[in-house]
Amino acid sequence: MTHVTPLANRRRLVIDHHDRTREFAALWLRERSPDDETRDPRTGQRLIEAAELPLDLSIETAEVHDGRLNMRFSDGHHTTFDLAALFDDPVSDPPQRLWDAASAPRPEVDFATALEEDTALSEMLEALHRHGFVIVSGVPIETDGMQPLIDRIGPLRRTNWGGIADVKSVADAYDLTMTQRGLEPHTDNPYRDPIPGYIWLHCLTNAAEGGDSTLADGFMAARLLRERDPASYDCLTRITPGFRYRDGDTHLESEGPLIELDSHGEPVRVRYSNRTERVPALPAEQLEAFYAARRAFYRLITGEELTLHLKLDPGQMLIMDNYRLLHGRSAFQLAGGVRHLRQGYVDRDSTASRRRVLRQRLANAQPHGEPA
Known part of the structure; x- marks a missing residue:
C-alpha cells in the first residue's frame, strides 16, 4: 500500500511506499517534474528556470494510481512521477573496495580484448574504480602503445611535458622522476588545477636492477588514521598546504588538504x-x-601494512587512480639494463563517463530477466 500525506501548509509531502517512508519538498518535486514541459524529452535537461519558482509553492493534489504519483502544484502545473524511480535514486557508482597489503587485489585485463570488446573495457573500468588500479597486459611495446586504449575512453590529458612522456633516467633531469633515485609514495601533480585523475604507466623495458613500483591505498590510510589518531585525521582534513612546480618555462601552483x-x-x-x-x-x-x-599519515603510507610491491614487465601497463592511490618506486641501477617507461594522464570526468555509459549500455543489452 502507498499513502501520501501533505504537511507544512502542503509545502511538503510524506510518502509511505512498500514499508519505506520519505519526505519531499514541494519545490524539489516541482523542479524535478519528469514531464516534457519541465524537461527536454531528448536531453533530460531542465527547460524551466528553477530559481524563478515561487518559494511558497504548495501541493494542491497528490494521488497514487498503479504505482504512479499524480500531482498538481499551486502554480497550476500537473505532472506524474513513477514511484519506483522516485524512491530508488540511481546510484552513479558502486562502492569502492579499500585494501591493505594483505588483502590487495590484482585486477588484470588484456589490452587487445579491452580494445575490441565493450564487456572487457567495462570490466577494466569497473575494476579501476573499485580497487583504484588495474594492470593491463599485452600492450604493444611501442612509444605510444597505450594510445589506442586511451582513445576508447577519453582524450589524453596534455601537460607542459606534452602527451605521453618518458619516465627514464636522463642527464640534466628536470624532475626527480627522470633520475635513478627511489621515489617516496606520492600523488602526481597536486600543483595542477584540475589534478590529473588517472595515471597510465606503460613499461617498454625494465631490465635495470631495482625500480620496483609501490602502491598504497590512500583511502585505507585515511580510514586507519581516523580510527587510530582522530586528531591527526581532523588536522589533515582542515589545514591546506600549497604545492608548486617551477622550471624555465612553467610555473604551476595549487593548494588543498x-x-x-x-x-x-x-x-x-x-x-x-x-x-x-x-x-x-x-x-x-x-x-x-x-x-x-x-x-602519522606518512608512516601509514610507507609502512609494510599498506604497501603493495610489484614490478612491471615489458608490455604491461599500470593504470592508477591519482585521487586515491599513492605510488612510488625503489632506486634502480642501470648497470643491469635499461628501465624505460612511458606515462600519460586521462582525466576523471571522461573516465567516469565512459564507465557509466558502458554499464548502462551493457545492462540494456541483457535479455530480460538475466543479470548483467
Whole structure:
C-alpha cells in the first residue's frame, strides 16, 4: 500500500511506499517534474528556470494510481512521477573496495580484448574504480602503445611535458622522476588545477636492477588514521598546504588538504607530494599539529601494512587512480639494463563517463530477466 500525506501548509509531502517512508519538498518535486514541459524529452535537461519558482509553492493534489504519483502544484502545473524511480535514486557508482597489503587485489585485463570488446573495457573500468588500479597486459611495446586504449575512453590529458612522456633516467633531469633515485609514495601533480585523475604507466623495458613500483591505498590510510589518531585525521582534513612546480618555462601552483572530504564527510581525494609541498607559515601551534599529523599519515603510507610491491614487465601497463592511490618506486641501477617507461594522464570526468555509459549500455543489452 502507498499513502501520501501533505504537511507544512502542503509545502511538503510524506510518502509511505512498500514499508519505506520519505519526505519531499514541494519545490524539489516541482523542479524535478519528469514531464516534457519541465524537461527536454531528448536531453533530460531542465527547460524551466528553477530559481524563478515561487518559494511558497504548495501541493494542491497528490494521488497514487498503479504505482504512479499524480500531482498538481499551486502554480497550476500537473505532472506524474513513477514511484519506483522516485524512491530508488540511481546510484552513479558502486562502492569502492579499500585494501591493505594483505588483502590487495590484482585486477588484470588484456589490452587487445579491452580494445575490441565493450564487456572487457567495462570490466577494466569497473575494476579501476573499485580497487583504484588495474594492470593491463599485452600492450604493444611501442612509444605510444597505450594510445589506442586511451582513445576508447577519453582524450589524453596534455601537460607542459606534452602527451605521453618518458619516465627514464636522463642527464640534466628536470624532475626527480627522470633520475635513478627511489621515489617516496606520492600523488602526481597536486600543483595542477584540475589534478590529473588517472595515471597510465606503460613499461617498454625494465631490465635495470631495482625500480620496483609501490602502491598504497590512500583511502585505507585515511580510514586507519581516523580510527587510530582522530586528531591527526581532523588536522589533515582542515589545514591546506600549497604545492608548486617551477622550471624555465612553467610555473604551476595549487593548494588543498592532504585528505579532502566530500559533502558526506568521507575522503574523496588524497594529496601527498613531499617534493612540491609548501606549507604556509601558520601559527606555531597549528604547524606543530600539522607536522605530527603528516608524520602519522606518512608512516601509514610507507609502512609494510599498506604497501603493495610489484614490478612491471615489458608490455604491461599500470593504470592508477591519482585521487586515491599513492605510488612510488625503489632506486634502480642501470648497470643491469635499461628501465624505460612511458606515462600519460586521462582525466576523471571522461573516465567516469565512459564507465557509466558502458554499464548502462551493457545492462540494456541483457535479455530480460538475466543479470548483467
